[in-house]
Amino acid sequence: MKKVFSCLILLALWLKVATGQFSCPNGIRLVVNELDFQVNIETEEFTFDLSCDPCSYEDGVATCEAERLCKEACADLIPEEADYLQQVAQCELDCAADFPNDPNSYHHCLNYCNDLPYEDHNQCLQSCGSTERVRTIAQSGYAYNFWWSHGFTTSMQGPPDESFVSTPRSGFVGQIVHQSDQNFQNKSISYCYQYEVFVEYQDGTCCRYVGQGCFQKG
Amino acid sequence: MLQVCRSRLFSKGLKIDFMKRTAVFLMVVVLFACKKEDSNSNELERIQIDNLESLLPKEQLIGGNSVVFTSSSGEEKTLTIEIKTEVKTQMIEGRKYEVEAFSIGYYDTSLDEYSLYLLGSGNYTDTRTYNLYVTAGLVQWITGYSPFIGIAEDGIPTFGQFFPSKEIAGRTFKDVYMNLPAEGYESYGQIYYSAEWGVIGFADKDGVLFSLKEIMR
Numbered sequence: 471m472k473k474v475f476s477c478l479i480l481l482a483l484w485l486k487v488a489t490g491q492f493s494c495p496n497g498i499r500l501v502v503n504e505l506d507f508q509v510n511i512e513t514e515e516f517t518f519d520l521s522c523d524p525c526s527y528e529d530g531v532a533t534c535e536a537e538r539l540c541k542e543a544c545a546d547l548i549p550e551e552a553d554y555l556q557q558v559a560q561c562e563l564d565c566a567a568d569f570p571n572d573p574n575s576y577h578h579c580l581n582y583c584n585d586l587p588y589e590d591h592n593q594c595l596q597s598c599g600s601t602e603r604v605r606t607i608a609q610s611g612y613a614y615n616f617w618w619s620h621g622f623t624t625s626m627q628g629p630p631d632e633s634f635v636s637t638p639r640s641g642f643v644g645q646i647v648h649q650s651d652q653n654f655q656n657k658s659i660s661y662c663y664q665y666e667v668f669v670e671y672q673d674g675t676c677c678r679y680v681g682q683g684c685f686q687k688g
Numbered sequence: 689m690l691q692v693c694r695s696r697l698f699s700k701g702l703k704i705d706f707m708k709r710t711a712v713f714l715m716v717v718v719l720f721a722c723k724k725e726d727s728n729s730n731e732l733e734r735i736q737i738d739n740l741e742s743l744l745p746k747e748q749l750i751g752g753n754s755v756v757f758t759s760s761s762g763e764e765k766t767l768t769i770e771i772k773t774e775v776k777t778q779m780i781e782g783r784k785y786e787v788e789a790f791s792i793g794y795y796d797t798s799l800d801e802y803s804l805y806l807l808g809s810g811n812y813t814d815t816r817t818y819n820l821y822v823t824a825g826l827v828q829w830i831t832g833y834s835p836f837i838g839i840a841e842d843g844i845p846t847f848g849q850f851f852p853s854k855e856i857a858g859r860t861f862k863d864v865y866m867n868l869p870a871e872g873y874e875s876y877g878q879i880y881y882s883a884e885w886g887v888i889g890f891a892d893k894d895g896v897l898f899s900l901k902e903i904m905r
Contacts, residue, residue: 613838613847615825627827628770628793629805632778635821635838636813637846649778649811664834666847680870682834 504685507616509646509665540598547591557587610643610669611636616650618661626662626684643667660686732785734775735810735818739841740790743822744808745886749792753905757890757898760858765898767794767804780812787811794887802828802876804887821846824865824881826890835867835879843883856880856889857899864888 501510549557565579585592613635617626632650636643646665664682749755751771758764770793775786787810794804806824813819825836838847845865854864865881878897880889889899 611846613823613836615823615836617827626829627803628795629772629791629807630825630827632776633807633809633823634811635819635823635840635846636811637819637840639813649780651777651779651784662829664836666836668847678868680833682829682832684829 502681502683504683505687507648507661507663507685509612509614509667509681510644541595544591544594544598547594549587549591554587558583561586607642608670609638609640610667611638612643612646612665612667614646614648614663614665616648616661616663618650618659626660638668638670642669658687660684730783732780732783732812732815734785735787735812735820737788737790737808737810737820740808740820740822743839743841743843743883744790744806745882745884746790748884748903749886750905753903755794755887755900756902756904758857758901759896759898761896763896763898764901765796765892767796769794776809778811781815783815785812792886801830801893802826804879804890806881806886822881822883823847824879824887825867826876826879828876828893830893831873831876833870833873833877835870835873835877837865837867837879837881839865839881854880857897859899859901861885861888861899 502508503510561583562580565576565583569576569579614633615630616632618631619626632648634646634649646667662682662684665680667679669677749769749771751769753769755767755769756764757767772789772791772793774789774791776789777784777786779785789807789809791805791807791809796803804824804826806822808820808822810818810820820841822839823836824839825834827834836847837845840846844850848865848867851864851866853860853862854866855861856864861880861882863882863884867879870877874891874895875893876891877895878889878891879887880899882888885900885903887900889897891897
């Protein structure tokens with residue numbers, strides 16, 4: 471019963487994650503070739519925005535100082551209640567004037583009026599996560615774990631069959647290739663994997679990428 | 689005169705014998721060097737993990753024993769330990785090498801949803817250098833994230849964070865390693881490790897935190 475349950479989970483996960491491609495919001499893209507497990511990590515000329523995960527953690531809670539301060543500053547753009555009501559009232563008058571004979575457009579316009587006073591605030595919040603600047607990579611590293619089984623998979627639990635934990639190295643990790651002497655390409659094999667990549671920049675920020683999936687061949 | 693001749697002959701014989709021996713010795717040395725060179729070109733030096741002893745709780749955990757974890761509300765989970773010592777064959781840049789691996793699996797025999805593990809092993813990072821590490825993790829394939837910790841030979845967490853003291857589900861532990869948090873994964877999102885006790889805490893599928901209560905012998 472347990473084996474059947476494990477198989478069902480693995481099958482469902484395989485169907486779910488078999489695409490093997492993960493896009494990251496800051497210019498790094500990880501492409502997983504599941505046939506022989508290779509993770510290619512591509513950059514875009516070291517130009518990233520600020521929306522990636524921070525690398526400073528305090529008591530298990532991640533805080534991104536730059537983004538937090540930026541969002542706090544945006545709070546100044548939230549309109550006072552009287553100002554809000556005045557802007558909405560003016561907007562509604564404008565809608566009535568603009569669409570006197572078009573009820574649909576008029577109602578659509580009214581919906582927009584409720585958000586209008588917050589437009590500057592919303593734009594400010596968006597800009598906090600998308601301001602681009604050039605950062606230089608100081609060091610990077612990665613770790614991965616593998617659980618595999620030949621033939622029909624029964625369970626992938628406990629310690630990994632293959633593991634790799636790197637020490638931080640200067641520069642950028644370009645590609646992750648597993649080190650097992652298992653030949654993934656010519657055999658019927660099932661495996662599950664997970665990996666984590668970290669990149670630390672010279673300005674003290676960093677990004678982490680995690681991924682996991684299962685793959686069945688043959 | 690006869691004495692001198694015999695002495696010279698004897699001396700000459702000794703020289704020839706010495707030369708023969710030297711030649712044989714040199715051939716052996718050359719053959720050995722060639723063999724060693726040949727061996728070096730195919731296989732890298734075996735990675736031994738003796739230096740990880742201080743990071744692995746080998747004395748506390750014994751195969752077949754049960755480990756009891758408890759939540760702050762008193763709920764208990766009992767996991768059974770399996771220990772393995774292996775030598776694995778790996779490959780880097782077309783060259784094989786052997787690496788020692790000491791692992792402990794924590795299994796809940798009534799469920800197959802998750803398991804815990806710790807592993808001490810090493811890897812070559814290129815054909816000249818290798819590093820040793822201890823990794824501890826929680827394995828599950830449900831949420832899309834299985835937390836793990838990576839600790840270097842010198843005790844520095846390369847994947848994770850270190851706390852001199854940490855409270856986990858109402859119990860305080862010393863020298864605690866924890867995985868880096870992954871936002872959005874409350875369930876199965878945390879694992880804690882100490883070199884003295886092994887896995888000392890984890891979050892279950894409901895996000896409830898459990899900490900080590902007892903190792904039953």
